[in-house]
Amino acid sequence: MKIACTLVLFVMLRCYVNARNIPGTCRTHTGIILLSGEEWKDPNHCSTYRCSIFDGEAELEGVTCAAYHVPPHCRLVSAANELYPQCCPTVICSDKSR
Numbered sequence: 001m002k003i004a005c006t007l008v009l010f011v012m013l014r015c016y017v018n019a020r021n022i023p024g025t026c027r028t029h030t031g032i033i034l035l036s037g038e039e040w041k042d043p044n045h046c047s048t049y050r051c052s053i054f055d056g057e058a059e060l061e062g063v064t065c066a067a068y069h070v071p072p073h074c075r076l077v078s079a080a081n082e083l084y085p086q087c088c089p090t091v092i093c094s095d096k097s098r
Helices: 002-020
Strands: 025-027 033-035 039-042 047-054 057-064 074-077 090-093
Touching (some): 025 057, 033 047
Antiparallel strands (some): 025 033, 039 047, 047 057
16 A cells, blocks of 8 residues: 555655656746746736747746826726736726816
């Protein structure tokens, strides 16, 4: 029984290590594997990621919303439940003359 459990654990670990090191792929922070050229939009953060090859190495590039300076009479409004870039906040300002 002990040998069988050790063998199963070794096989599982070996599969995990091989999946982590697949040439030409990237792994997101959630564990999703992307092929070169594939894009993934993170549903939990307003960002998108793309797997690219630079000098023979796979790199995961991330893009998110810009930082905003919000004047005192303005506020940021975000689109809940949207994916990047629709989830990025918009600056809404009230009319100061009212």
